[in-house]
Amino acid sequence: xxxxxxxxxxxxxxxxxxxxxxxxxxxxxxFNEHQSNSAKSAKFxxxxxxxxxxxxxxxxxxxxxxxxxxxxKKWPRVKKLALIAGESA
Numbered sequence: 001x002x003x004x005x006x007x008x009x010x011x012x013x014x015x016x017x018x019x020x021x022x023x024x025x026x027x028x029x030x031f032n033e034h035q036s037n038s039a040k041s042a043k044f045x046x047x048x049x050x051x052x053x054x055x056x057x058x059x060x061x062x063x064x065x066x067x068x069x070x071x072x073k074k075w076p077r078v079k080k081l082a083l084i085a086g087e088s089a
Contacts, residue, residue: 010031013054021073
């Protein structure tokens with residue numbers, strides 16, 4: 001049985017202040033894909049640059065990462081900004 005990859009949750013801030021939440025096994029690679037505006041970039045982020053990586057955290061398995069992503073997407077904006085600022089978990 002192959003060892004499962006470590007997954008990360010990340011938040012990208014758009015030039016207009018909007019936040020995008022995603023999961024990946026390689027945050028740097030994924031952020032570069034978003035910045036490239038290529039076919040691998042999230043449609044939501046295309047044309048909304050410059051982008052900045054606002055937050056990332058190690059989650060564990062893909063399942064845990066997807067559950068964490070869904071939970072954070074339900075949070076109000078102020079709670080997301082507090083997490084980015086290091087004020088909550």
